[in-house]
Amino acid sequence: MSQNSPGNTVRLGLFTVLGVGFLLGLLYLMGRQQNLFGRSLVVRADFRNVSGLLTGNSVRLGGIAVGNVKAIDLLNDSTVRVSMSLSTDAQGFVRQNAVAAIGTDGLVGNTIINLTAQAAPAPPVQSGDVLRTKTPLALDAMLGTLDISNKNLVAITRSLRQMTAKLDTSALWQLLNDQQLPAHVRQSLGHVAAASAQLQRAATDAAQLTQGVRQGRGPLGYLLTDKALPAQLGHAGRQLASTTDTLAATVAGLRHQLLAGRGPAHTLLADTTAARQVRQSLRSVQQSTQKLDQSMTALQHNFLLRGYFKKQAKQKARAAADSVAHPGPPRPGS
């Protein structure tokens, strides 16, 4: 009950002033934002479609709010007259030839009116002027175009997908994708190189041998004096045999590899270094076999060795059958 000390009354007054002041301040600022208090002039523009424009929506010139929509009236079935109130501050900048267009504030924002200044000189707008309008880039039209683009994009991606699917299952892709193939090829070529080196050494030995025979040391004497020769010869023969075996296996492997790779062209395509090695090896193989051929021919022509060669062939057959038994040195003169 009545206990109104002056202090309480002052506090109550302050409280009320603050509350009401906040409301009035809010309303004033809102009104200023919407140009309710400044002096303004009204201009008009006729549109075919205002895309849901509402009274109070802002009018912008160069992106800056210069007024707001005062009224929207249907003049006839295809004309909408929009009255805009522009602040007098902006009057000097809005020319009579300015073009009004309906736009949106962001993709989902309010509908607004954009005023665009034209290059040609014109006097500032006066109250009651009717501005030219521009058909806006309507959002639904944009979306229509976007729809067509989308359909095209779908078709493109579909064929792209088919292409990649085919590529995925093709032999070329598998070959390209096989990461072990180059290693295999390189390994095989290494084998080939080693084999041909051995072959070459053997051939050199044979050549030295025949040279010694030819140099008139007397084949019999030679054979008698040099006891290592038959062993060397046997060894060389064995080496040659195993080498040729390895060579055969390697060539078979290489052939298999190349066949799996479907044609040597791909291998060469895949690894040019390997191809070069192959070519080099093959060349040395060719050279050594040529030399071997010559040596062999020479040996075969030598009567002393003819018998040996026959026996050698037999021994080779036996060695192939029984690898445990060490072949003894060929008896001279047999």
Added chain:
Amino acid sequence: MSVTTLLAETGTITRFAGRFFREGFRPRYEWQELLYQCYAVGYQSLPLVGITGFIMGLVLTLRLRPTMVQFGAESWIPVMVGLTIIQELSPIITGLMVAGKVGSSIGAELSSMRVTEQIDAMDVSGTNPFKYLVVTRVLATTLMVPVLTLLSDAIGLFSAYVGVNMQGSTSLMLFVNHILGRLTYGQVLPAVAKTFFFGFAIGLISCYKGYYASNDTAGVGRAANSAVVAGSLAVFLLDLVAVLVSTALGLI
């Protein structure tokens, strides 16, 4: 509570309201008491309403933020919070707080005055107790709830600004412009107008409950309790009516 008693209660409250208008606008006016009640209802409720308003704005902002960031609409947070606070949250929460604090105190005060014959004593002392006790209190809540709501608006918006700046950075100017750019008179004025009705309902109901309390001490507790319950319910019902009316008038 059966339908009949509910209707009877509504009828007596309506008659009570009629008596308020009949007696309230006839002199003599209890200015002193009205001022004191305004002080008690308004100023003394400010700390409570201010704290709830502050927390409400802060919590709303912080809760809203993750969702808005997900939609890439971070710059809409001030608008969303501002609209929610001014249109709904602040009026409702202020209404509930006043219904709780002031409603219970009016209900208890008047009913205890009734029980201890203080109301009769006033009558005998040449004072119309209806004018002195009821009219002043109903007027005080009617006038002070809007002021409290506005202050709660201001505090809530400020705390929303604090909340926005806790995880991001916005200048006060930009924050204010964001809110002002989206607010319309059609959103603000109905929200302010409805708080008058909130205050009137709270004052009327708690005075009614207290003034016609049953003549025993248990009646005091019952009056305070039912004043709060009925007052809070009335705030929500009026809010529903307000949103329906403003939708019908296109003021959303």
Added chain:
Amino acid sequence: MVKPMLPTPAPAAAAPLPAPTEAVLTVAGVSLTFGDNHVLQDFSLTLNRGQNIVVLGKSGAGKSVLIKCIIGLLKPDAGTITVLGQDVGALDHAGLDRLRTKLGFLFQSNALYDSMTVRENLLFPLRRQWLAHTPTQENELVQQALTDVGLADTAALLPAALSGGMRKRIALARTLILRPDIILYDEPTTGLDPITGREIDHLIRAVQAKYNTSALIISHDLACVRLTADRVVLLAEGRCYAEGTYAELSANEDPRVHDFFI
């Protein structure tokens, strides 16, 4: 401290003072019904200036209803109540307010305003009656009323800080401050211990002697009746069942009257 400042008049001194026949309060044929309960039925009573009448009756006999009718808080269904020459039922609100300045009422529960200090309680009727007083006059009146009831130094206290007997005295002081012609006491000693009750009874007598007031006292406390009553009215079945001085009624052989005086 709670001792009355006024001399206690002897019961014998309660003889009618100067204008014994001037009726200040007349209740004529008053009836009031709550639902099926006929609280008052054709009740009549006359109170003369300077006289104390005690209305005696059982609880629920309609004693409180009677004085609420007199003060205008309740309206009787039938009959007229005339106070100081004015028909209470015919008065408008303003007229009733004016009349009530002449009519004190001491509530059974004291009805002190909890939120006000003793001084504010006392000032409330003074200020509310549009009686223009300067602050000095107000202070004098408050101090006088408090001195009359023997509680001169309680002005700044809240009612909650006072004892039951002190509250009753303050309530009486609040009634006295308007200098009423008639004081209506609603069970002034109920709820008080016998000693405090007697102090209140003496206070009632002292006030009557000092201000020449008339009083209508509702009670069922025999000691109170004996000490304060010039005449006693027995209220039963809604009407005036018996009337007389305390001595007359206590000598009455009627069983219903006799029951009260055992």
